[in-house]
Amino acid sequence: MKPQRHIENIWLALEIGNSRLHWALFKGETLDLAWDTEHLPESVIQQLAQCQTLDDLLLIIFPIYHKTAAFSSFLPPIFIASVVPSQTALWQSYPHVEIITLNQVPLLGMYPTLGIDRALALWGAGKVWGFPMLVIDAGTTLTFTSADINQCLVGGAILPGLSLQFLTLGQKTGQLPIVETKIITSLPPRFALNTPEAIQSGVIYTLIAGIKDFIEAWWDLFPQGKIAIKGGDRTLLFNHLQALYPEIAVHLIVEQNLIFWGMREIN
Ligand SMILES: Nc1ncnc2c1ncn2[C@@H]1O[C@H](COP(=O)(O)OP(=O)(O)O)[C@@H](O)[C@H]1O
Numbered sequence: 001m002k003p004q005r006h007i008e009n010i011w012l013a014l015e016i017g018n019s020r021l022h023w024a025l026f027k028g029e030t031l032d033l034a035w036d037t038e039h040l041p042e043s044v045i046q047q048l049a050q051c052q053t054l055d056d057l058l059l060i061i062f063p064i065y066h067k068t069a070a071f072s073s074f075l076p077p078i079f080i081a082s083v084v085p086s087q088t089a090l091w092q093s094y095p096h097v098e099i100i101t102l103n104q105v106p107l108l109g110m111y112p113t114l115g116i117d118r119a120l121a122l123w124g125a126g127k128v129w130g131f132p133m134l135v136i137d138a139g140t141t142l143t144f145t146s147a148d149i150n151q152c153l154v155g156g157a158i159l160p161g162l163s164l165q166f167l168t169l170g171q172k173t174g175q176l177p178i179v180e181t182k183i184i185t186s187l188p189p190r191f192a193l194n195t196p197e198a199i200q201s202g203v204i205y206t207l208i209a210g211i212k213d214f215i216e217a218w219w220d221l222f223p224q225g226k227i228a229i230k231g232g233d234r235t236l237l238f239n240h241l242q243a244l245y246p247e248i249a250v251h252l253i254v255e256q257n258l259i260f261w262g263m264r265e266i267n
């Protein structure tokens, strides 16, 4: 059953990514609050399903929420865009939930297994900033997803994201440590003389070179094509891109909430 929006028109948007949950609280078309949490265990989702009000709900899912009593006295619907089926399944117990599927996104030319996150982020970016649009999502994976002026999918690419590259190197080798993404605050030396910096150099410089190459290929196809970047590693990658290729970085729209703009458009 399609959840009905309440008279106060408050709704929650939830993007379930492979690393984390991304939440937004909307009042009508206005995004009021956005935050991230870890994936929730089943017991917590069952607790949420028992909540009576938005206040009760936010106390559980919003880490620094302080009860104001100003918030609405009913349980809002949650619109979910998920690329993690095992997490999606846990939400069946919640009373007002809608799982967004590809057929709700008006992009043309989609293939059936395209990630709903990619479709919504592209739709949101294109609707806000215009088409042709290329979205770079620097999340668990790094994805490129693009559409032309007719809002038709051009296509894209998927590769391991920043942390996943570090994790894989650390886990699948006998001697390499796992480099923590958060310790990288500046560009490493290109030709490194110790192991952690050699890993950082290899991963960062090839990621940036790859992003630059995709952007140039995009502009070969669509010289006026726009580019937006989202995802947990967007700032780090954007800063390094800016340091190395400022003339490219200046054209990037850095915006975390693309999927929420996509959900707002189709809602
Ligand atoms: N607090 C955090 N917890 C987890 N990952 C984080 C955090 N802050 C930044 N990141 C970075 O975000 C990336 C995951 O991006 P995110 O957009 O959250 O992924 P997804 O949408 O695929 O779950 C990781 O590679 C990590 O480096």
Ligand SMILES: CC(C)(COP(=O)(O)O)[C@@H](O)C(=O)NCCC(=O)O
Pocket: 016, 017, 018, 019, 083, 113, 114, 115, 116, 117, 118, 137, 139, 140, 141, 142, 143, 158
């Ligand atoms: C590529 C993805 C894993 C990205 O997920 P994320 O890194 O954002 O968690 C997801 O969009 C997905 O599972 N896509 C299905 C395959 C495709 O888009 O072609």
Ligand SMILES: [K+]
Pocket: 017, 117, 137, 139
């Ligand atoms: K994502």
